[in-house]
Structure formats: C-alpha cells, structure tokens
Amino acid sequence: MRRGRRNRKTRYRKPRFLNRTRKEGWLPPSLESRIANIETWVRRIRKLCPITAISQELVRFDLQHKQNPEISGIEYQRGELFGFEVKEYLLAKWNRKCAYCGIENVPFEIEHILAKSKGGSNRVSNLCLSCHSCNQNKGNQPIEEFLKREPEVLKRVLAQAKAPLKDATAVNATRWELYRRLQSTGLPVELGSGGLTKFNRQTRGIEKTHAFDAACVGASTPEKLLLNGIKPLIIKAKGHGRRQRCGTNKFGFPIRHAPREKFFLCFQTGDLVTANVLTGKYAGTYTGRIAIRFRPRFKLTTGGKSFDVHPKYLKTIHKADGYEYAS
Numbered sequence: 164m165r166r167g168r169r170n171r172k173t174r175y176r177k178p179r180f181l182n183r184t185r186k187e188g189w190l191p192p193s194l195e196s197r198i199a200n201i202e203t204w205v206r207r208i209r210k211l212c213p214i215t216a217i218s219q220e221l222v223r224f225d226l227q228h229k230q231n232p233e234i235s236g237i238e239y240q241r242g243e244l245f246g247f248e249v250k251e252y253l254l255a256k257w258n259r260k261c262a263y264c265g266i267e268n269v270p271f272e273i274e275h276i277l278a279k280s281k282g283g284s285n286r287v288s289n290l291c292l293s294c295h296s297c298n299q300n301k302g303n304q305p306i307e308e309f310l311k312r313e314p315e316v317l318k319r320v321l322a323q324a325k326a327p328l329k330d331a332t333a334v335n336a337t338r339w340e341l342y343r344r345l346q347s348t349g350l351p352v353e354l355g356s357g358g359l360t361k362f363n364r365q366t367r368g369i370e371k372t373h374a375f376d377a378a379c380v381g382a383s384t385p386e387k388l389l390l391n392g393i394k395p396l397i398i399k400a401k402g403h404g405r406r407q408r409c410g411t412n413k414f415g416f417p418i419r420h421a422p423r424e425k426f427f428l429c430f431q432t433g434d435l436v437t438a439n440v441l442t443g444k445y446a447g448t449y450t451g452r453i454a455i456r457f458r459p460r461f462k463l464t465t466g467g468k469s470f471d472v473h474p475k476y477l478k479t480i481h482k483a484d485g486y487e488y489a490s
C-alpha cells in the first residue's frame with residue numbers, strides 16, 4: 164500500500180496538518196472540569212431548594228481597586244476595603260509565613276522590601292509579609308544589607324516578590340467563563356471580590372471557614388446570618404476512573420493490566436456504603452466510600468482511615484457519581 168501510494172495518480176488533497184481549530188471559549192480540560200463541577204452543583208441544588216439569585220466571588224484579590232478608584236465608587240469605602248485585598252493577596256502569595264524567618268501563625272505586617280523612606284513604592288511587587296520583629300529589625304535598611312548573612316533567603320525573597328501568584332492565573336482564566344455560564348441559568352448573578360467577602364465576614368463577626376466565607380460573598384449579604392449549628396456537606400470531585408488499562412514501570416515497560424470491568428459483585432469504586440462488620444479487628448458499623456478489588460476484599464475509606472472489608476458486610480446507600488461526600 165505504501166509503495167503504491169508513491170506512483171498512484173490521485174487528486175490533490177489539501178494538507179491535513181495543523182488544521183484543527185478550537186471552539187470559541189475553549190478551556191484546557193483541567194479548567195473546564197472546575198467550571199463543569201460548579202455548573203453541576205448549581206443545577207443539583209436548584210432542584211432541591213428555591214434558589215432565586217447567585218453570588219459569585221469573581222476574584223480573590225481585586226487589585227483593580229487601587230489603580231482605578233472609579234471602579235469601587237464610594238471613596239471612603241475604598242480605603243477600608245483595599246487594605247483587605249492587598250493583605251489577602253500577600254497572605255496567599257507568601258504562604259502565611261514571614262518572608263524573612265518563616266515563622267507561621269503570628270500577626271503579620273506588610274513589609275516594604277525597598278523602604279518607603281528610601282523611595283520604595285506601594286506596588287505589590289515591592290511588598291512582602293513579615294512578622295513584627297523582622298519588620299522592626301530590618302527597619303529601613305536595604306534588603307541586601309539586612310540579609311547579607313543569608314544569601315539563599317535573599318535570593319528566594321527577591322524571586323518570590325517578582326513572581327505573580329500562580330493560582331490567581333487559573334482563577335483569571337475561568338472566572339468570566341464561569342460568570343457567563345452562571346448567567347445562562349437565567350438567575351440574576353451578583354459579583355463580589357475576595358476582599359469584600361472577608362470584609363463582610365469580619366464586620367459580622369463570623370469565624371473563618373470555607374463554608375461561612377461562601378455565605379458572605381457579595382454585597383447582598385444580609386446583616387444577620389444564622390449560621391449556628393450549620394454543618395457543611397463536603398463534596399469532592401473524584402472523577403469516574405480512567406480508561407488507561409495498562410500500567411507501566413518508570414521506563415514505560417508494561418508491567419500490570421487493569422481489568423476491563425468496572426463492577427464486581429454489583430459494587431463499583433466510589434460507591435457510598437454502610438458496612439456492618441460483625442467480627443474481627445474492625446467489628447462495628449461504618450459509612451464510607453469503597454474502592455473495589457476483583458476479589459471479595461474491598462477497601463473502605465471512612466473518617467480518614469481505610470481498611471479491607473468483605474462485600475457481604477456492605478450495603479450501598481449511594482451509587483458512585485464522580486463525587487465524594489463527607490461531613
């Protein structure tokens with residue numbers, strides 16, 4: 164066939180190389196899946212309760228506020244809110260650690276790498292996070308002087324100051340697409356920033372958890388939130404397994420093979436089950452997620468630990484749907 168192709172007389176065919184186009188609004192699968200997860204849960208929650216509006220936290224850090232005072236509107240609000248935005252950004256960027264000594268869980272101060280008195284700017288690339296004592300010790304001396312005995316720390320701080328926050332880029336890439344898709348649900352969608360969320364939460368005296376943060380998103384947050392005794396259901400996207408059947412060693416040599424079937428004894432990996440184990444070391448009643456094996460010995464994960472159980476003790480309470488549930 165290949166030799167024949169050389170002397171066969173055939174019509175002209177356009178080259179079929181690099182001729183694929185991506186759809187408008189295409190996102191890499193990793194980001195697409197984040198959006199799809201949110202869409203799924205908006206749809207599911209709407210089935211259960213009468214949702215009338217959506218508040219979306221558009222950005223974790225709204226640094227626009229400073230460059231563009233018009234955006235925030237009211238002048239006096241800006242001053243108060245803007246501090247939150249920068250501080251939150253710096254906390255995330257410097258991993259909630261002092262940039263100089265690495266101490267954690269202490270009150271942090273915003274540090275100017277090039278001191279303000281030496282002409283340093285208020286730009287985020289000139290700011291870092293430091294504990295009170297490092298901030299005092301450094302004073303207004305240049306960072307090269309302050310860290311002359313620790314060249315590694317100096318190198319790291321300077322490099323980290325320049326690099327923008329990584330996760331912010333993932334959020335930036337998806338936020339408007341998510342906003343567009345939330346709007347297509349037909350509900351009114353309100354936007355708020357991460358700084359506003361923190362501002363709302365702190366002015367209402369609510370402790371920091373992911374769930375309570377979510378309740379504080381956007382300007383429509385009510386003055387009084389009834390959060391006592393609220394326990395969030397933690398949902399984690401786990402996927403539906405993968406299609407790869409052949410496992411390889413580090414050289415790419417095939418060393419194992421997964422079976423074609425996904426079910427064994429009517430169980431599937433990811434099923435939520437109750438286990439009533441009658442005998443043995445693990446006697447007791449448990450609720451958790453199973454991973455199946457193709458022998459009657461499944462792995463049950465419950466409350467952070469896992470052990471093997473025989474399927475005769477198991478009763479499915481929720482079939483695998485690509486999510487893990489915990490409370």
Ligand SMILES: [Zn+2]
Pocket residue numbers: 261262263264265266293294295296297298
């Ligand atoms: Zn320190």
